[in-house]
Amino acid sequence: MTGSWRQSRPALIVALISCVLAFQLGVTMVTPVLDRIGNELGIPASAVGASQTLFFLAGGVSCLVCVRLSDRFGRKPLLFSIMIASTVGAFLIAFAPSVLTLMVGRTLQGWASAVFPLVYLLLRETLPGRRFGPAVGMVSAFGGGLFGVDGLIGGALGDRVGSRAVFMALAAFGALAVVASALIVPMVRPAPAIVARSGWRSAIADLRLLHGRSAWPFLLSTMCGIAGAFAVMTYLISLLSQDAMRGFGLDSTGTAIVFLVPAGLIALISAPIAGRLAPRFGWSRILRLGLAGSAAALAIVALFTSQLWIVFAATCLLGLSFNGTVLPMINGLSVLLTPAESPGLLPALNGVCVGVGASLGVALVAPLVASGSPGGYAGAFWLCCGLVVVALCAAFAVRLPDPLSAEVVPAMAVEA
Numbered sequence: 424m425t426g427s428w429r430q431s432r433p434a435l436i437v438a439l440i441s442c443v444l445a446f447q448l449g450v451t452m453v454t455p456v457l458d459r460i461g462n463e464l465g466i467p468a469s470a471v472g473a474s475q476t477l478f479f480l481a482g483g484v485s486c487l488v489c490v491r492l493s494d495r496f497g498r499k500p501l502l503f504s505i506m507i508a509s510t511v512g513a514f515l516i517a518f519a520p521s522v523l524t525l526m527v528g529r530t531l532q533g534w535a536s537a538v539f540p541l542v543y544l545l546l547r548e549t550l551p552g553r554r555f556g557p558a559v560g561m562v563s564a565f566g567g568g569l570f571g572v573d574g575l576i577g578g579a580l581g582d583r584v585g586s587r588a589v590f591m592a593l594a595a596f597g598a599l600a601v602v603a604s605a606l607i608v609p610m611v612r613p614a615p616a617i618v619a620r621s622g623w624r625s626a627i628a629d630l631r632l633l634h635g636r637s638a639w640p641f642l643l644s645t646m647c648g649i650a651g652a653f654a655v656m657t658y659l660i661s662l663l664s665q666d667a668m669r670g671f672g673l674d675s676t677g678t679a680i681v682f683l684v685p686a687g688l689i690a691l692i693s694a695p696i697a698g699r700l701a702p703r704f705g706w707s708r709i710l711r712l713g714l715a716g717s718a719a720a721l722a723i724v725a726l727f728t729s730q731l732w733i734v735f736a737a738t739c740l741l742g743l744s745f746n747g748t749v750l751p752m753i754n755g756l757s758v759l760l761t762p763a764e765s766p767g768l769l770p771a772l773n774g775v776c777v778g779v780g781a782s783l784g785v786a787l788v789a790p791l792v793a794s795g796s797p798g799g800y801a802g803a804f805w806l807c808c809g810l811v812v813v814a815l816c817a818a819f820a821v822r823l824p825d826p827l828s829a830e831v832v833p834a835m836a837v838e839a
Contacts, residue, residue, distance in 0.1 A: 432550065436558055438603035439542045440565050442502060445509055445600035446535040449478075449593055451568035452577030456586040463586055466522045474522075474529040479778055481529075482536025486774030489537035490544070490767035498545045498611050502538065503604045509535035510597030517590040528590075536778065539566065540757065540770030547758045548611045548766075553702065556755060560698025563751040567656075570687025571679040578676075637707075637760055638769060640820035644710070645753050645773055646780040647817065651810030652717055652745040654784030655724070656686065659807070660738060662792055663728065663800055670800070671731050681735055686742025693747030701755060707821040710752035714815040716744030718808055725804035745811075756821065784810065 453460075461471045485505065493501040512531030519525045546558045568574070580588045663670040664678040673681065701709050720740040727733040753773065761769035787810075788803040796802075 432554065432558075434607050435549065435609070436561060438607035439545065440562055441596075441600045441603045442506055442538050443542060443562060443565055444569070445506060445593075445597045446532070446538045447566060447568045448573055448596060449509065449513065449532045449535070451573040452580075452589050452593065455574055455578035456581035456589050459581045459586045460525070464519065464522060464525065466525075470522050470525075474525050477526055478529040478533035479536075479782055481531075481533030483775050483778040485534045485537040486540055486771050486778070489534075490540045490771035490774070493541060493544070494765065494767045498541050498548070499604065499608050502541045502545070502608060503601065505535040505537055505541075506597060506601045506604050508532075510594055510601055513590045513593035513597055517587045517594060519587075532593075537771075537774065539754070539777070540767065540774045543754050543758050544766060544770055545608065545611065549609055556698035556701045556751075557695045558698065559755040560695035560751040563698070563754050564691040564694035564747070566750060566754075567687065567690070567746055570691065571683030572687075574683065575676060575679050637821045640817040641753075641756060641760060641769075642772055642776050644714070644814040644817040644821065645757075646776040646783070646814075647810045648714060648717070648745070648749055648753070648814035649777050649780030650784035650787070651721065651807040651814065652741065652749070652784075653781045654788050654810075655721060655741065655804065655807050656683075656738070656746070657781070658785050659788060659792070659800070659803055660734075663734070666800075671734075681731075682738050685735070686738050686746065689739055689742040690746035690750075693743050694751045697748045698751045698755065701752065706752055706756050706759065707818065709748060710756065710821065711815060711818045713744045713748030713752060714811055714818055717741055717749060718811045718815060720744060721804055721808035721811060725801050725808055728800045728804065760821075 457471050457475070461467065489501045489505060508531045512528040512534075514528075515524055515531070516528035519528060542562060543559060546562070547555055550558055576592075577589050580592060660682050661678055664673045664682055666672070697709055697713070720737045723737040723740070724734050727737075757770045757773035758766075761767070784807065788806055791799050791803040791806065793799075
């Protein structure tokens with residue numbers, strides 16, 4: 424990729440990060456204003472919750488459908504289409520006159536969840552092998568949003584202007600991602616053999632391609648690891664820090680400053696480093712190292728839930744070991760382990776496992792925290808630690824079949 428700035432590798436990375444953020448900000452900036460959405464529309468909290476359920480459900484379906492279609496029509500058209508869907512969804516909610524419009528808009532936004540497997544496939548198919556690891560690390564660092572700052576911005580917009588302002592901001596950013604995906608992302612043409620296998624009749628047959636030792640343990644490791652770590656970083660830490668009776672009594676700004684922003688900044692620095700080290704020391708080995716560190720961090724939090732600075736240090740360790748190490752590894756391995764005959768198969772299934780894991784973790788720990796018992800938080804953190812330990816055990820069965828040092832995946836042709 425040489426020539427104009429639009430064909431440069433840095434421009435491609437920036438464009439793909441903008442696409443990832445266009446989806447992820449729809450999670451992190453919206454979370455602080457969920458209550459306000461219901462109040463402004465005059466609908467119950469259950470209806471707002473249903474819109475969130477549709478958001479994540481649409482994301483799971485999208486990962487299967489869009490990645491499968493991208494094997495036939497190419498990655499760029501599908502990426503462009505889901506960015507348009509996300510932008511239209513945000514625009515609809517900004518002017519939502521009813522709960523129905525809210526439901527439709529959140530479903531369209533959730534459909535953009537397929538951005539993750541599409542982006543990692545594009546990286547593998549357009550970058551030289553030695554550039555793939557660092558690029559995956561860099562994009563993965565933004566996969567959780569803007570390190571807590573986005574939540575602060577969303578809350579501030581909601582408090583000062585209203586929830587509709589949040590969705591207007593999301594629509595504006597989504598429009599930028601649409602332009603970036605149209606102008607900068609190259610067209611990657613699938614090989615005829617892959618197109619021939621991309622029909623839905625061969626979808627079930629393609630599952631037989633995952634007959635090796637690594638694919639199914641890898642998916643189990645993804646689901647359990649995400650369930651344990653995401654439940655902590657997106658749910659438990661916020662509750663514990665703002666609980667005046669059993670936690671630290673911080674406000675939302677304090678929570679972001681003490682816990683979310685430092686962990687996010689550590690992940691931003693460490694994720695590209697982990698991606699660079701993976702081809703040298705082994706993707707699966709670094710995955711196991713990150714999961715071990717994550718389990719240790721969660722055990723520390725479970726043992727010292729009442730000690731603010733110990734919890735702070737443990738969340739920083741979690742930012743390093745999970746967000747900064749495990750996430751780049753599972754994103755990269757989902758592409759590296761997928762069968763050559765069906766390159767979108769494992770990334771699609773991995774995307775579904777991420778969605779299921781994120782929902783499962785919160786569903787498992789919420790009753791423990793809601794019980795109000797003195798050991799509720801500790802029990803929830805121990806449960807998350809156990810999930811990560813299961814992910815670690817499954818990761819020991821993950822093996823790459825070859826050194827995988829190819830410069831570019833040969834099954835694809837890149838057009839300028």
